[in-house]
Amino acid sequence: MPAPHDVIVIGGSYAGMAAALQLLRARRSVRVIDAGERRNRFASHSHGFLGQDGVPPGQIAAQARAQLQAYPTLSWQDGRVEAVSGQLDDFIVRTADGAVHRARRLLLAMGVSDQLPAVPGLAERWGRAIFHCPYCHGYELDRGRIGIIGAGPLSSHQAELLTDWGDVTLLPNGVTELDPALRETLQGRGVQIEETPIRQIEGHADVCLADGRLLHFAGLFTATRTAPAGTLAQSLGCALEETPMGLQIRTDAEARTSVRGVFACGDVARVPHSVSLAVGSGAMAGAQVHRSLLWPQTLWA
Structure with missing residues (x-):
């Protein structure tokens, strides 16, 4: 030994x-x-x-x-x-x-x-167009549109926090629950809320919704x-x-x-x-x- x-x-x-x-x-x-x-x-x-x-x-x-x-x-x-x-x-x-x-x-x-959310196309873009830390990656998005992919209770916190880095859209995706008070708080911070479920992530950071609409973002965040x-x-x-x-x-x-x-x-x-x-x-x-x-x-x- x-x-x-x-x-x-x-x-x-x-x-x-x-x-x-x-x-x-x-x-x-x-x-x-x-x-x-x-x-x-x-x-x-x-x-x-x-x-x-x-x-x-x-x-x-x-x-x-x-x-x-x-x-x-x-x-x-x-x-x-x-x-x-x-x-x-x-x-x-x-x-x-x-x-x-x-x-x-x-x-x-x-x-x-x-442990990443089970959204098609997310894992392939992790660390490149989809992030978890705004202090690490928010500045480079140049105040563009930012999407938050719902992954649990922390997603609403991410959405509120990231309003200092760009125009934020929260996509609860059937995972993040929003009570009326929380919804009012987020909207008061300027957060848009898109309830339609996500079908997949495409392109750089484009979110294809279940109804066929395609939302374009400078970057996406999620709470793993x-x-x-x-x-x-x-x-x-x-x-x-x-x-x-x-x-x-x-x-x-x-x-x-x-x-x-x-x-x-x-x-x-x-x-x-x-x-x-x-x-x-x-x-x-x-x-x-x-x-x-x-x-x-x-x-x-």
Whole structure:
């Protein structure tokens, strides 16, 4: 059995790398295991991240990884984690290639998966013409027409919020319920409401309705439901919690999960979601993991 790392970080996207950086700068041995499935891999450009506004997401990730690899205590593995087990100071991580690694701490940063509304043509345009975050993608629509595809209660919030970015039409699509008070609030904000169900999405961001009408939009938004990518957290026994956006790993202010020695950060452990917030979450989690290595008695009494 190989000698243990101080920390194994599962997930090498923005949160995982931000956490790893703090630990590497504390001269701790860190193994990052990354399956290469960044959540924003479908987007051509990333926005709203200070210093990297408008840069392709892959370029941001590649630059960050190159900076991490300058630290001699980093081990980076491209691959997928198949199983995790163990306990505080003695975790075992098995990867798809059959390798086995040990660590004193685990940091879960594998992100979330998006459950998209079942609208024909939506998945093919996800991240390119259909988005979930107005702060990330609203400005580029140049105050054009914006459509909100109903996906649940958050869709009405999206519609009201996005009026600062353009002329908004909410398409409840039989999913988002609007009581009279909410309808009045939305209309007071200038939101148009189109009740006809959606048949499919066409062209760039054109919505074909069930009655044959075609509505043209500069871009579309929808509120996806998210869940942790994979089942590693559940297999470890980490408690999950429900949020308005979906399931996430329950953590405390120190990024600790319900399992001693296991931490979590980024989209898998907090809402709302963005690159900036993931990086901040990762940086804080990395520092807390380091503290747990120095003073375990103060964090797990």
